[in-house]
Amino acid sequence: MNFPTVEFSWFGNGTIIALIAIVHVVISHGVAIGASTLMVTAEYHAFRKKNLKLDAFARNMAKWILIITTTAGAMTGVGIWFSTTVIQPDSIGSLLRIFFWAWVAEWAVFITEVVLLIIYYYTWDMYKETAKKMKHIRIGIALCIFSWITAAIITGVLAAKLTPGKWTETFSFWHAFFNPTYLPSLGFRTFLALLLAISLVSFFVKWLIKDNKLKEEIFRIFSIWAAISIPGILTTAIWYLQSIPQEAYDLVVYSTGMSEKMFDVINLTGLGVILLFIFWAAIKPKTMPLILSFIVLGASMGFIAEFEFVRESVRKPFIIYDYMYANGVLAKDAEKLNKEGVLTHSTFAETTSVTPDNMYEAGREVYKSQCLTCHTVDGWRSKRALSKRLDGWSEETIKGFIPTMHHVRPVMPPFVGTEKELEALSHYLYNVVNEETNTQQAKEEKEHDVRASAAHPQ
Incomplete structure (x- = not known):
């Protein structure tokens, strides 16, 4: 970035x-x-x-x-x-x-x-x-x-x-x-x-x-x-x-x-x-x-x-x-970034390396550089909202899909980054999707309880 x-x-x-x-x-x-x-x-x-x-x-x-x-x-x-x-x-x-x-x-x-x-x-x-x-x-x-x-x-x-x-x-x-x-x-x-x-x-x-x-x-x-x-x-x-x-x-x-x-x-x-x-x-x-x-x-x-x-x-x-991918990555830089990582070349990233203690934070920075241009975590467009697209996916499934996504969906730019950055991105997406799902479920349960209380007042 x-x-x-x-x-x-x-x-x-x-x-x-x-x-x-x-x-x-x-x-x-x-x-x-x-x-x-x-x-x-x-x-x-x-x-x-x-x-x-x-x-x-x-x-x-x-x-x-x-x-x-x-x-x-x-x-x-x-x-x-x-x-x-x-x-x-x-x-x-x-x-x-x-x-x-x-x-x-x-x-x-x-x-x-x-x-x-x-x-x-x-x-x-x-x-x-x-x-x-x-x-x-x-x-x-x-x-x-x-x-x-x-x-x-x-x-x-x-x-x-x-x-x-x-x-x-x-x-x-x-x-x-x-x-x-x-x-x-x-x-x-x-x-x-x-x-x-x-x-x-x-x-x-x-x-x-x-x-x-x-x-x-x-x-x-x-x-x-x-x-x-x-x-x-x-x-x-x-x-x-x-x-x-x-x-x-x-x-x-x-x-x-x-x-x-x-x-x-x-x-x-x-x-x-x-x-x-x-x-x-x-x-x-x-x-x-x-x-x-x-x-x-x-x-x-x-x-x-x-x-x-x-x-x-x-x-x-x-x-x-043939020059710049939708996320702003230059096509000619992809090979270099796969070796050196995107975070080390991200001027405004809050985290520039991936460690066992910052997987979530580093994953979010990778998400901002790779996915944010087209996708949202949640939103009105279900095809772009990752909370809907990745609902029910395990972290390993997400990790396995990302490197091949541009073959499955030609509109997707290829993932660019190191293996550690891939793991961090998968970790972040899995957790943020489940956080969103849990929040939505809790909201629906609360609304259900409110309706039930209104229907059967004590």
Whole structure:
């Protein structure tokens, strides 16, 4: 451990990052990129058709895009930095060394994006005249371009974690950034941003706008972008899946926790609902049911959450493929740590050696360095809670399983450490699991006694 560890014991470290990231992606993709594109398109159509109501709708969109991106969007963006830095410092440290100048460029682009958004919204009345309106629309187009460039830069960083390509050999920034899944990932995110924006805004259009003619005009614009987005999403998704390692591809369905049949049914149903929505919006927008808009909103949110979850999960056992394991151990250091031990190389470990008197304490330090990133002792996710996964296991069984776990479960990094550290980890896990089990049993017995006393008062 080169850095101090932080543990969200019940919720799970990975869950914290995932929740912040999903909210941020919905805002950065669905609002900043997708909704901005819809907004500028609506303003352009309003200008061409001299439709003041459509222009007012576009302006109202600009207000909410400004509010959401500069508050929740900015906070969750910082939240991702903060959470990943304290939970996965080795990973974020490596990415900063690789992509330092990319992140500097992204920061400059983001600032420009915010400035353009502020200018775009607050100069709306200045460009009311027909002769000046195209200047305002051009500002909006520039805003959309800079919003997209922000995603284009970040996509290079995120895609490299799964497919670093030649970077593991050359350590070249350009090989890392323009990695094998960069283009399909960027295309997929671009089209998904548009679809997500359509589903987000459509729900509020159907709910809040009463003017049927205006509603029809808005849905017609949305249906055009949807007709572009759906084929784009399907094409780039196939391209993306063909570009990832075979080991990662084999984990796509497994990582969702669903069976293949359930995976197919849920995703095809979601796609079918979205297609139904698009055709309905294009043909009979006035009769669009509010419930359908709500279902499409849920389906779109589900797709983006699934994509982010799968993207993160299929990298296992690595966090940077073929370079760094999910627990922060460099693949090239595994052999050395097996000989010398992980505790002697753990800067912040309270115990740096294993003795008969400190087996529990040393085991906990090994647990923090090897398991804590993905697992909890107890928690809401039964697949990650060791008190549930190891319930009923003997200490010897745990010790025998750990060295082979990466063969049984490919998502698990191999155990790294000496034989004594293996014994300490097994000792700690056995005791902490049984402590948790005994505590839970005592709690259940106490609750049973309380209910019995209430049912049969003396």
